[in-house]
Amino acid sequence: EVQLLESGGGLVQPGGSLRLSxxxxxxxxxxxxxxxxxxxxxxxxxxxxxxxSGGGSTYYADSVKGRFTISRDNSKNTLYLxxxxxxxxxxxxxxxxxDQQADIWGQGTMVTVSS
Amino acid sequence: xxxxxxxxxxxxxxxxxRVTITCRASQGIRNDLGWYQQKPGKAPKRxxxxxxxxxxxxxxxxxxxxxxxxxTLTISxxxxxxxxxxxxxxxxxxxxTFGQGTKVEIK
Numbered sequence: 001e002v003q004l005l006e007s008g009g010g011l012v013q014p015g016g017s018l019r020l021s022x023x024x025x026x027x028x029x030x031x032x033x034x035x036x037x038x039x040x041x042x043x044x045x046x047x048x049x050x051x052x053s054g055g056g057s058t059y060y061a062d063s064v065k066g067r068f069t070i071s072r073d074n075s076k077n078t079l080y081l082x083x084x085x086x087x088x089x090x091x092x093x094x095x096x097x098x099d100q101q102a103d104i105w106g107q108g109t110m111v112t113v114s115s
Numbered sequence: 116x117x118x119x120x121x122x123x124x125x126x127x128x129x130x131x132x133r134v135t136i137t138c139r140a141s142q143g144i145r146n147d148l149g150w151y152q153q154k155p156g157k158a159p160k161r162x163x164x165x166x167x168x169x170x171x172x173x174x175x176x177x178x179x180x181x182x183x184x185x186x187t188l189t190i191s192x193x194x195x196x197x198x199x200x201x202x203x204x205x206x207x208x209x210x211x212t213f214g215q216g217t218k219v220e221i222k
Contacts, residue, residue, distance in 0.1 A: 061210055100211055
């Protein structure tokens with residue numbers, strides 16, 4: 001069964017950092033690009049970042065560029081999102097998704113930025 | 116960036132109704148579009164890929180059509196489990212962009 005499992009969310013103060021992880025199973029992880037998508041409370045979906053299958057190419061939404069870093073460890077079938085300089089507007093459920101087409105999603109992890 | 120304009124933002128319908136949701140792209144995206152269903156507190160689930168191909172396991176009452184800049188998702192006969200929010204997503208070019216969502220509610 002194809003599965004994505006996010007972890008690492010929590011409460012952090014403005015200006016703080018957090019690292020999200022997404023453990024993948026059930027498919028050949030190193031063959032697919034991966035994405036992060038977020039959803040602020042009561043709002044729609046927002047694409048955040050993506051990384052190519054080998055990790056050599058990365059893409060970011062303007063809203064997170066320079067603050068967030070996407071990476072992956074294909075030996076561990078794990079995707080990461082390092083989030084620095086967090087702002088209140090980064091508060092959201094963060095989902096990892098398989099491929100830029102987002103055919104499979106994890107269950108999400110909540111990030112709350114608040115003092 | 117490619118803008119995806121989705122309409123309507125919400126609709127009320129009854130079980131058995133035919134429902135149509137539209138997404139319009141600000142520039143041509145071929146058929147690089149998917150449709151997603153999201154229920155409260157749950158992750159989105161893809162229903163349609165490549166604009167008109169049905170995801171495995173998804174009921175055939177979900178029908179996608181369109182190409183270029185105009186796309187539609189039709190639910191041919193609305194069922195109780197279909198009450199949810201629907202989103203389109205274009206992946207023709209970075210950044211991928213979602214429509215604003217359509218909430219389908221019970222009339």
